[in-house]
Amino acid sequence: MALIPEYRADVPRVERFNFLARFSHWGHTVTFLLCLFTGLVLFLDGVNWLAAIFGGYAGAGLVHRIAAVGMTIVIVIGGVFGFKGVIEWIKDLLRFGKNDIIFVMKFPLEFLGFPVKMPPQTRFNGGEKGNSMLTPTSVMLLVLSGYIMWFPAIFPGGLVRVAYWTHDIAMVLATFMVCMHGYLGSFHPGSGESFWGMWKGTVRADWAQHHHAIWYEEAYGDKDQDKTE
Amino acid sequence: MANLTNLYDVSKCTACRGCQVACKDWNQLPAVIEPFKGNYQTHKDTNGDTFTIVKFMEYEDPVDGVQWNFLKYQCMHCFDPACMKVCPRQAYSKTEWGATFHDPDKCIGCQYCTYACPFEVPKYREREDKITKCTLCVDRVEAGLTPACARTCPTGALTFGPRDELLQVAEERVKFLRVNGFPNATIYGKLELGGLNKLYVLTDTPDKFDLPVNPKVSGNTVFWQDWIQPYFGWLIPLALAGSATSFITTRILANKHGAHGEGGHE
Incomplete structure (x- = not known):
């Protein structure tokens, strides 16, 4: 079995993520992973080999800061130029309802590979909605607490002390979600086309209809009536 | 090995700041010039190149008029130091005689210790991207000498020796002060934070000397x-x-x- 389903250009495809969404996504991927591995140098004690990859502890600290600034830039670009998309994203998250709860309840079985019948989902399914809420919140906390830790002298001491544990909690939560997201968005067989949705921007129409029936109907239903079963 | 510590008796201190100069001299610390702030204190706080300062606290007594309180201020060398706990690089260690030692070679300048310390003593030295603080003259003491500050003190306000002996001296001194015009005289450092490896004889309550009355590591x-x-x-x-x-x-x-x-x- 292939790790990721083959990209099929010969079947009807629909757009899932526009360029800006993909730019933000992969921009965060690169900067987050750089920040993560340079940050783990301090979070885990005694990983000198990890620090050595970045040229020692000072080097890791420098890479951490550069990547953090990069991440800030990605957030600003995504937030300013993709403002409309962010609003649509948030609107979809606010549709969290009964179908999403059923999805999340049944998901552990799906996660392990048991065949499960899921209720129709909007653009983002229950699990994706959870990820979309938790991860960006954690990243915002990471950025804010990070700048406080970087320039502690200009903030009140009490805030700096709060920033330390906030940074750690947000890092662990975000990394937990990123691990799950990375796996579910690629090698999990049930995820299917979702990788291509973020890599090339389009997904197979039949996949979209199966996995995100409500979204598909709302976004493409009228135009693609003939393709529905 | 018994704890070796400094006893600082404010009732004998004339605020000559010889200790401050001796500290700079021995530790080869460059001068840090701060603007005049309305009193005789040289620096607002300890800094990356100033391990110890003498604080000047002015207050107006209704009977005696304007009074001065002096306090030599530096790292307290806590028995259970918070700086050591938070340091992600294990740059801090306790010597067997009680000094909290900071190894600049391991320090990465993250400043976690600065904000963990109940006294905010470890200070960031920007030119080296490292933290610095009083070493209790580890190098001198281990060579059989007394710390530079204690050696230079002309009035005997600063002494150095085994902690239990100095504690007895301090207790005697506090008893004496209490019946000789300082009813609030007290020892600082005996029990605070589970014990400090710096002892103070204060002529008044700690808050009059800009010291936290009940220092605590932040929740x-x-x-x-x-x-x-x-x-x-x-x-x-x-x-x-x-x-x-x-x-x-x-x-x-x-x-x-x-x-x-x-x-x-x-």
Whole structure:
């Protein structure tokens, strides 16, 4: 079995993520992973080999800061130029309802590979909605607490002390979600086309209809009536 | 080995600041010139190149008029130092005679210690991107000498020796002061934070000397170090293990139940 389903250009495809969404996504991927591995140098004690990859502890600290600034830039670009998309994203998250709860309840079985019948989902399914809420919140906390830790002298001491544990909690939560997201968005067989949705921007129409029936109907239903079963 | 410590008796201090100069001299610290701030104190606080300062606290007594309180201020060399607890590079260590030693070679300048310290003593030295603080003259003491500050003190306000002996001296002195015009005289450093390896004889309550009356390690620091750091991080390997399990079980079950459709599961 292939790790990721083959990209099929010969079947009807629909757009899932526009360029800006993909730019933000992969921009965060690169900067987050750089920040993560340079940050783990301090979070885990005694990983000198990890620090050595970045040229020692000072080097890791420098890479951490550069990547953090990069991440800030990605957030600003995504937030300013993709403002409309962010609003649509948030609107979809606010549709969290009964179908999403059923999805999340049944998901552990799906996660392990048991065949499960899921209720129709909007653009983002229950699990994706959870990820979309938790991860960006954690990243915002990471950025804010990070700048406080970087320039502690200009903030009140009490805030700096709060920033330390906030940074750690947000890092662990975000990394937990990123691990799950990375796996579910690629090698999990049930995820299917979702990788291509973020890599090339389009997904197979039949996949979209199966996995995100409500979204598909709302976004493409009228135009693609003939393709529905 | 018994703890070796400094006893600083404010009732004998004339605020000559010889200790400050001797400290700069021995530790080869460059001068840090700060603008005049309306009193005789040289520096607002200790800094990256100033390990000890003499604080000048002015207050107006209704009977005696304007009074001065002096206080030599530096690292307190706590028995259970918070700086050592939070340091991610183990740059801090306790010598067997009680000094809290900071190794600049291990320091990465993260400043966690500055904010963990109840006295905010460890200071950032920007030109080196490192933290510095009083060493209790580890190098001198281990060579059989007394710390530079104690050696230079002309009035005997600063003495150096075994902590238990100095504690007795301090207790005698406090008794004497209490019946000789300083009813609030007290010892500082005996019990604070479980004991400090710096002892003070104060002529008044600690708050009159700009010292925290009941110093405490912030709850934020305790929460961070005792709960988040040791336990919370396990969520990450849990996610990795879960993904690995799913990677295997999905493929086993796919063979059993028939593969997912091409576009995903059907």
